[in-house]
Amino acid sequence: MSSTFADYVRELHFELLPIAVYAVTRDGTFVAGNARLFELLHLTNDTLSANNIQSFYERAADREVLMKAAEERDTIEKQVVPFIVDGKTMSVQVFCRAIRYPQNDVAGFIGALVEVTREHEYLNLLDRHLPAGVYTLDANDTIVRANDGLARLHGFEQAADMEGRNVRDFYEHPETADRMRHQIVADGALIRVKVQLSRRDGQLFPAYVTAIPFVTNGVYTGRGGVIEDRTAELDSETLLQKNEKLLDDIPVGFYSVEVRGDADVVIKCNRAFALIHDYDSVQQILGVDIRRSHYITEESKRFLMELERAARENRPVLNYKLKIRTRTGRIKTIEIDSRPEMDEKKNLIGRTGAIRDVTEEELLRATVDDLTSNVTTLTSDMAAVTKDVDAVLHVFRQTLMQLSLAAQSAESVLAATPDIDEPMPTDSEIEEAIKAPLHEMISGVRTIVAHLTASNVSREDAEQLAAEADTLENYYTRPQPEWRDLWLDGAVIIHSVVARVAPGAVARSIYRPTLAAAQHVGRITALATLRIARDAILAVDTPVAALREYITSGTRAPEPRTRVRLQDRVNIAIRNLSRFASIRRVRIEFDGSGTTYIEAAAGAVTRAIGNLLHNAIKYSWKRDDSRTWIRVVVQTDDTHAIVTFENWGVPISTDEIEQKLLFQLGYRGRLSSDRGRMGTGVGLSDSLRVAEAHDGAIEVQSRPARTGGNLSDFSQPFITTVSLRLALVPKRRKVNQ
């Protein structure tokens, strides 16, 4: 049997154990150690007995505490302590038990060492940075361990400053600490109990305390736990309270309902929810079955089905519109966002969500839908009408061309003997042409009447001839173009009667010249009438074309812009209107030799130029000296090309220019209808639209032609200049034709 502690230890045979194991005497001298110990403390068999475990403790007190505990309790004590090995600090978990040998005296200690440096570093890190306070109290509520988080909470610089203090010092009411200790012992734990703790400077802060007791052999030995700061949470609660006030103010109803049988009972809501349902307060609506407010049963069923579906799919119901009847009977539409809740048996048990009163929006939407529908119908109708109008105007133009061609044919016969010029005859030309044959016809009729009366062949015919001659003679004395038809009809009657009654009754040499004169009068008047009609056809052709283009502009694809030589466009417009100008005896002066390029929709620009040129021709007066012309000039400034049309004739009043009345669709100039000028009032408006589409404008000036002429005297000729401005490089790329 062994007689010494060393013998005792030797018999234990712990050399091969997989952790560092040692035996030391009471003063700390190593008696034995295994290979792992040697490895950990950098020892060997030879040096072991010359070393003392005390020398490895960084703090000598640690070993004393451990020894004392081990001696007193006869239990295996364990403690993490700092060791220094070869000058390097490490954390070591020490397990230690006192060995009483051979009697009751403590002969030494055996223990084990486990290096926990890394783990301890993690713990230290956690201790330092944990956003909560961690603490250990002994049985007397003295703080034996604290982390940096706890120190921060209480306003200390480091945890050590708190150790050794009694926890009662940190409670707003110290007795609370006592009460908590009792409660912990009684209940086994405290979980997040709200308390008011104080900082080092006496300032209080709200906190949660969580703690578990340490009990050894049924004896309370202290407690450990965590302190959490509630300040931020309370801020949130305050904010929430503020939000609740806000929630009452915003027009969105928040609510929770609980399903009880067939009822959806309101269990929580804000004021807006109550108001939307026409309840005056939250209290009034709490407990109300809100499902009864659903206005249409089928809609309500669909909504509940959608809720169930959403619940099964674990998703909310969003933007669901439902009609409700409020407490006061008003019908409203609400938009619902709701998250349904189900129990474990998949029964709908309630929902939480928000509602919004969208009644007015829905009314507006319905109105807009109606309007859209009406507009669609109207647009469709307009498209049909536009198509019809286009077809009708196309036929008009075809007919105008047909009439013009027919007039040309008739003229070619009637004008075999060119008594009047090819252009539209003037009043004096007609008068001049008609005078001689009219006189000859009337005097011939007088002679025939005398012969008929003398021979008493046909009194009645003689009287008719005499009456016609009287009529024509009356008008002959003051020939007026308006009497063309009168002359024409008179000539036809005279020719008819003379041809019937004169042969056999009157000498051929007498009636033949009269018949020829009647034919002559008829031919000249018919020719004049035809030419005036043809002028009217030509005058109206361009406006009809412009009207057609204007009306159908919305149905055509936008015309792309290309590089356009403006002089070419003017020449095309002049060519198209040359016959009209010729008939009106208007000479168009234009020097087309320049080269002005713009980026433009060629068709639209040609049409605009044509409209303005047509106006210039139409509103020109014949000059006294027979020199009637229109001057067309193309110029440029820095940004625009300008086509200016200058004519001499019909005035435009200042107010019509200043008020831009001329550009209003359908507006006809106040003085524009003189001398039977026809138009549609579309040309200028259309041209302005084209100009504006090319970032341009139309400028109009009208002034008396004679120097010093009165601006209000519209009986005099005016010089009118119309300038079409077109941007050299417009911004938009396409133009509606």
Add this chain to the structure above:
Amino acid sequence: MNLKRRVLWIEDSGHNENVALTSPVTHSGRYDMLTVLTATDGLRELARVDYDAIIVDIRIIPGEDPRWIHEYERRGKSDKAARLGLRLLQIVLGQPGDKWKTESVLPSAREPLKYGVLTVEAKESLEAELDQYGVIAYRAKHAGVNKRLLLELIDEVVRNSSRR
């Protein structure tokens, strides 16, 4: 006696409103002109007879060929929207599309210079397509035109064609 040149005029108003334009053509003594009123008849003629000049109106009616009727309906059922004259030029001189791919017209009908366009439509609205097909002769119909308008256009086409 010189052989008269053959002219085809595809114009739905060729027997009515625009008939006055044919008189100068006849009186010129140079042309033997056939006027057809529809796209169907026009295309049929191009497959049947070699013409020296073919004058096409843009707004023409489809005629009895269901394909032309379909084209007409597909393009808005209006002469203006359908612009079947332009479609006819495309079929003969451009890309005909599947439906007309096998359409046989005489080789002489595939010469763009033999074509002239006489229409109420503004030239600018047709220029892109006419350029694409190579058609250069064009006259606008309006009330200010002379009776010799059609004759002048035919003369131009014949001149262009013979210069080729």
